[in-house]
Amino acid sequence: MRRSLLLLTAATTALVLTALLVPLTLLTRTHAADRATAEATARAQWVAHALGPALATAGERESAEQTVESVNGKGLPATSLILADGTVIGPRVRAATGSRGGQGSVTAPVRLARTGRAFTYEPESGGRLVLVPVQGAQNGTAVVQVTLTEHQLYAGTLASWLVLAGIGVGLVLLGLLLADRLGARLVGATRRLARTADRLAAGDLTARATPEGPPELRLVAGELNRLAARIDTLLAAERENAADLAHRLRTPLAALRLDAETLRDPDEAHRIAADVTALEHSVDDVIRKARRPLREAPRADLAAVARERAAFWKPLAEDQNRATSTTTPAHEVLVPVPEDELVAALDALIGNVLDHTPQGTAFSIEVGTAPAPGRGAELTVTDEGPGFPGATAPGRGTSGAGSTGLGLDIARRTAEEAGGRFETASTPEGARVTLTFPLVPPGGTPSAPPAPSG
16 A cells, blocks of 8 residues: 555656646746847847947958957857958858858848848757848948857756756655655554454454544544444353353252252262262353453463373273373473363363274373474374274264264364364374464463464
8 A cells, every 4th residue: 555655646746747847848948048049139239239330431340350359259159240242250150151251152141131130040050040230331231140059049958957857856755755654654554453453353352443544544443443342242241141051050950969869879879969060060160261251361281281181081091901191391381272171172182082992092192392384382192093084084063983073173173263273184003183272472472373284
């Protein structure tokens, strides 16, 4: 936008200046020619006035030659006196006499001037001639001729053109500077508005745009702020509704606990009570998650979660004669995911291994760092089972073993909602599922999401 505005300003300014400066350049050329002609005419009239008395007296040719010589000089227009017999006193001019010196055929302009008319004449060779008759000559009418060359006729035109060109360039640069400042203001306001929209898209509902720039951008900023406030209100209402619905489950759970306590078999009563307790904990987690402020930046230690869930599932794996291994770094690996969601995703991956591979199949859990570019944290669960039915895992709601098909989708959504990736693959050794997350520096913000592979 900024470049387009600069190009438009440059083109418009150039067109306007061309429309103005071209006539000005022609006017300066005409003005220079008129000024030089007026000066040459004044010179010719002065010489004619000065030579009139001298030519009226016989034997005053020497005086006439001195007068003509006095008005000629380096850089001045050539001034000549053409006598009635065609003799030229002063610089010889072919256009006037038809010869380089002495007597010769007289040209038509000179003959016209001898009739008593003073005028200017532009010969084909260029330049300009000013002819003024000398009245009162004894042997006929003499003519004073002032010859202007092209250089003398348009003297000063180049300097005027350079000044006009400088003014034009200065105006273009000034226009570009003003357009650049205006473009920077517009582009800056637009980019800040876009950054606010990006923050809202990332879940930061506290982001608000500052109305600035032209009226249209201020209007968009105001509407964006209204939209953000509306989204915040609607989400808060929905989360409260979810919490209320989860809270209503406490009553049937309490009734279920009472029913379990009335069972005659103590072991059965204990087992059902334990299940009810686990369900109550799940309901409490739903309520806490629903009422958790959206403005809190979620984060969890991926390495700690992997170690804790590996220890949780280890007794069941040992009962099924499965060899397990867990590889995690000793330091924290912070990722922008709530801990409960990370636990649910890893439990889904481990549960898939336990449910869909033969007993005795080994599996491993590994936490590491994704290779550059797009460095991030990787959680990989690998098993030595038969692998996925196809080249990759089935889609949401599809299962090759008669389950709901939602376990892997939970892991996928956990990674992608954090700005990461979800990848599955069947290998000769078994199946591999990899979740990649952006890294969160301690006290910082998440790094850029890892670049897609392939």
